[in-house]
Amino acid sequence: MEKVFKNKISELFQCVSSLSRKCVFSVLSIGPLPDHIAFIMDGNRRYAKRCNLLEGAGHKLGYAALMNMLKYCYELNIKFVTIYAFSIDNFRRRPEEVQSTMILIQEKIEDLIKEESLVNQYGVRIYFLGNLKLVSKSVRLAAERAMAATAGNSKAVLSICLAYTSTDEIVHAVQDCCDEKKEEIRSLESSGTENGLSAVRGNGKDKRKDIIVVHDVEKHMHAAVAPDPDIIIRTSGETRLSNFLLWQSAWCLLYAPSILWPQIGFRHLVWAVVEFQRNFCYLKQKMKLS
Numbered sequence: 001m002e003k004v005f006k007n008k009i010s011e012l013f014q015c016v017s018s019l020s021r022k023c024v025f026s027v028l029s030i031g032p033l034p035d036h037i038a039f040i041m042d043g044n045r046r047y048a049k050r051c052n053l054l055e056g057a058g059h060k061l062g063y064a065a066l067m068n069m070l071k072y073c074y075e076l077n078i079k080f081v082t083i084y085a086f087s088i089d090n091f092r093r094r095p096e097e098v099q100s101t102m103i104l105i106q107e108k109i110e111d112l113i114k115e116e117s118l119v120n121q122y123g124v125r126i127y128f129l130g131n132l133k134l135v136s137k138s139v140r141l142a143a144e145r146a147m148a149a150t151a152g153n154s155k156a157v158l159s160i161c162l163a164y165t166s167t168d169e170i171v172h173a174v175q176d177c178c179d180e181k182k183e184e185i186r187s188l189e190s191s192g193t194e195n196g197l198s199a200v201r202g203n204g205k206d207k208r209k210d211i212i213v214v215h216d217v218e219k220h221m222h223a224a225v226a227p228d229p230d231i232i233i234r235t236s237g238e239t240r241l242s243n244f245l246l247w248q249s250a251w252c253l254l255y256a257p258s259i260l261w262p263q264i265g266f267r268h269l270v271w272a273v274v275e276f277q278r279n280f281c282y283l284k285q286k287m288k289l290s
């Protein structure tokens, strides 16, 4: 009897919070909404320590917080979300810690693609961004399975940065771009164009045109699957980017609430979007002038 009562109370609570979210989101939607929000999920271990829990429990609570946050983002019609799940620098942590985090990541990737998952409920396509050669075969295969299983979803995009750093991404993109240009020049030369290099550069008054432009590099970035982020939310009050989306964050708002990642909730998303809306006119003006 007591259990039934508790369930009813919890259902009622969920119903009220879902209704109040709907109201707040419809007010927020009157203003400009970000297309893309990226998250640096900082503070899982500190939260675990503060609550006298094991490190792994901090990451598990972090994952639960992530699922809630994704739900809020999709309710608000944010089409692109990117998360920093594990950086290349994180491989320098204690080997047992790296291993247990990877086991959790693999388990959660499998959960993400279950039929009843949030990802399928909201039609989300998953991409993994990063150097997947650095993770174990089983994690890599799980990531590939998740990308393949969600390839038909088209309502939203979730990019999971795994074995990622921005500098690594930029170096690979520049390398791929140079390879592509070299190939272009080679094929022009072999097809009879006398000087492939000047054909790529352009002749006459265009002679000084650059061989590589920003777009050439950009299209080779892992993150090219989404537009640049409008907001990066980093928890734990840190205002550093820690090698996350450096290229893509040129015009991005950084929002850094001082709570730890497992504590993030609906109100932090609302404040971040309000901050974005307050800055929007200024940003638009600035981009027009430049």
Ligand SMILES: CC(C)=CCC/C(C)=C/CC/C(C)=C/COP(=O)(O)OP(=O)(O)O
Pocket: 041, 042, 043, 044, 045, 046, 047, 059, 060, 062, 063, 066, 083, 085, 086, 087, 090, 101, 104, 105, 106, 108, 109, 112, 160, 236
């Ligand atoms: C499939 C999928 C999306 C899985 C995500 C799982 C998950 C929540 C991973 C977080 C890992 C991580 C390095 C968090 C940062 O907190 P921290 O360890 O740096 O904590 P600290 O800042 O307190 O040291």
